[in-house]
Amino acid sequence: MAFTIAFIVLVGFAIYAFTSTRKKKVKPFPANWHNLLLQHVYYYKNLSTSEQKRFQNRMMMFLSEVNLESVDFELTELDKILIASSAVIPVFNFLEWYYKNLSTVLVYPDQFNEDLGFAQTDKKRQIAGMVGNGQFEHQMILSRKALHEGFEEKSHIHNTGIHEFVHLIDKLDGIIDGVPEALIQRSYVIPWLKIIHKEMEAINANQSDIRNYGGINEAEFLAVASEYFFEQPALMKKKHPDLYQMLQVCFQTK
Template structure:
């Protein structure tokens, strides 16, 4: 039975992927007008947005609109709500907000599941081992991202946990912008800083693995995950991150604050 469910999900994803090549809009958008009610939804749900100036908030919404015009967002086995779409767009904009001109050329479709899923992309409550909240697709899922709705909302509702799954996955896409996900932000960091960055990363990973760091333990598994985990912390709790990890903060600031 689980095998049949898995095949069904994979076929659905392939169908969505095929359709995504023909459609570029995710929600009806006319004349690039930003709905006024976005402001209130974002103030309520996105702390990063709330901390921006009014002018910056307008720019943030414009960047969200640009992302939504380019990217398909599809709900799997549930009805997509507009807040789902807005939180995904906000997650995409946050890591690149300070970039003057950026779009995710390596992303066409975001699939959002109702719950956490396992390695076989199964999200049924009866399936054990459903711990994955997001991933960036490869192979036949190239240019796609899969997110759990529960993980998406948890990332924005918990203001103290230093984590945000959707931001994590979009940082992986930034990492992949040079063609490979390797934990080296080559498109973000000038070449002369890459070796010092890696030296610092290895030092920080050692501290994580020795249980001597407040950076989430998943960041100690590889350079790839360290960049994404540290990036979550950088955007979710910037003041605390700067106080706890001033040298790393400066490095990530050089990456994300253009």
């Protein structure tokens, strides 16, 4: 009997210690970050006060789950804010979301090449962001310069951070192919592919305002179209109503 009671107490203590440790991992939202978000993240600025609070909580949860590392510079508060915002925006309307295929975001000061060196002498190989494979599996690599440029007002519909996190969502089913099972129900796959191919034809015929990079393949189209959807929703709704409606379903923004 005494052994049983001791065992129960021990298990109870272990559970308490575990849950307490988990709670401690999520740091409180720094008060000064609110103004930085208002200044730099259009999506956040347009949320209601209660939804801004939920956005803040989602940011801090993400930062508790994923390591942020930098190469040859120290990450600033704004760097962390923009990375976390990029992660939260595409999945904000999912009540629970965990990037199970991401452990680390590695940030370089500027663009890099496939060998993770800087491509200043080989401009064709410059990369602003990528979802890692092989030895870099479960890692995302970003250019700090590109990350910041994506949240500037002049960028309009180009956001590298959102782009790469959409690729990561697409990869959850094992392959980056533009048809993410986490977002698109089976019954929507054929209509989605029809919309993709119609829009890609327009891009490649120079008859679309969607960024040219979206015409490369289905995977890049999804990421590029998602940038547009979150950065300029009203414009997309006007110019690409079918695509806008489908992305509303995917990202559960209705």
